[in-house]
Amino acid sequence: MTQNILIIHGGGPTAVMNGSLYGLIEATRKHQFTGKVFAARNGTEGLLKEDFIDLTDFPLEKLSLLKQTPGTAIGTSRTPLEKDDYEQMVHILNKHEVGYVFFNGGNGTMDTCGRLFQTIQEHSFDIKVMGIPKTMDNDLAITDHSPGFGSAARYMAQSVKEICADVKGLPIHVVVIEALGRNAGWITAASQLADPSGEFAPDLLYLPEVPFDEDKFLSDIADLLKVKSGIVVVASEGLVDKEGKPIVKPIFQVGRATYFGDVSAHLANLVIQKLGYKARGEKPGLLGRASIALQSSVDLEEAVLAGAKAFEAAVAGSSGQMVAFRRIEDSDYQIETFLVDIEEVMLYERTMPEEFINENGNGVTQAFIDWCQPLIGPDLPDMISFN
Structure with a gap:
């Protein structure tokens, strides 16, 4: 069975949040992903309402506008969630044959990402859940810095x-x-x-x-x-x-x-x-x-990279993790990505x-x-x- 992707934005937008969305979708094209690429309209609220945007065949040349568009093109939310909501999410994901879920956000979003991952584990479902860092506040743990801050x-x-x-x-x-x-x-x-x-x-x-x-x-x-x-x-x-x-x-x-x-x-x-x-x-x-006039080119490049690396990690079998950055020592500014367990990030303010x-x-x-x-x-x- 071909599995689909669901992308979810959470919390306050940034000048490069859409850059990570672009990076993820671009990666699906490069790797010739055969499933559907859905986005939840207005964050977890859209997931619970089964309000999905189908981005599978959207022209890549138009998608490139995401890199110069602030905010979030798919919408976001700060909807409070209860335990029953996570159970409902799992049911909805199965219904729509979603095998990969990507949460792009900050502390609260990574907490949601971790709780959904835990619920999926409890039911032993084969759904991969990955976090993509985003916060202008730069207060996510473990990662050297977060897209949006620069x-x-x-x-x-x-x-x-x-x-x-x-x-x-x-x-x-x-x-x-x-x-x-x-x-x-x-x-x-x-x-x-x-x-x-x-x-x-x-x-x-x-x-x-x-x-x-x-x-x-x-x-x-x-x-x-x-x-x-x-x-x-x-x-x-x-x-x-x-x-x-x-x-x-x-x-x-x-x-x-x-x-x-x-x-x-x-x-x-x-x-x-x-x-x-x-x-x-x-x-x-x-x-x-x-x-966008004062968008950091470094920030945009890293936001795109974070989205792509999250996709690559998920299709390679990773789950319950977030993409993070670290600096390469003894060099001019260079970074590399690595994966950190979502439990180490959830609601821990740096x-x-x-x-x-x-x-x-x-x-x-x-x-x-x-x-x-x-x-x-x-x-x-x-x-x-x-x-």
Whole structure:
């Protein structure tokens, strides 16, 4: 019996999520896969509704548009799942003769991938389940980095560089830029790649890994105001105090999905109220994960590779694993893929290690910059100032 493929996207999209979809489908063509290639419309919700998109014979030349399309062309979801849902999924997969299931997503999606794999094992069905990493937050365990992060990092670095140039030209206020990243500061930290010389780089960074101290924040700003009049700060949306409480109460929360309060506005208001200095907040938000103009070429290439390698591993007999990246030592930036058991990844958040955070807790080290630089692709455009 010919077995079919089902591809599922989960969680928040990225600028290269569709790249992994392209890589997987392209691999089915190269290997002359004879089954159907289905995608679940809007993630696990589509699987449970048996709402499948048939991509089997879709023209490859049109599929190439996936590489320059942000978001997800097949839809995604954050649908909460119960044990009975996994039982239902197995029934649906058998009904549609699906022998290979691919989950492309972050922590929550890898948890779903692992739970479906466990349910399939309990029933001793021959259905292969593979994970394809995706998260702009870069918080998946084991893998050196995740597709989606490099593009978000490039967007953040370039955008912060442009704001730094703006503030340098009119240095009359403190600008606080809010970065995405719930519990991990990778995106916030990436803003330091704006300018190696430091001229068009942020002055201060505040990461969720470091408990936020309001007095220290104000002291950091006050000290800088003694030597310069325009300051750029980048702060994570997930900043918490020493008790682990968000510095701005979340406005809405359902399960793992948290809608944070406006951290940038809060910090800007602190500067205005406590220091009596002009300040404003900026919040790129979804722009940071949807920019094709600032997509990292390295990120796209690796996203395509992850999709292809997941397919190759599954048809070779692997299951219950995720494709991961590691760097090849003693060389310029090169990576290789390997497989990691999904149990090692499920809902384990990888945060910034201590060696990437400076001693003052308000910036990053050179070690982080050296690690992150290759991921954002070609050098950012140079800028100049006479001011």
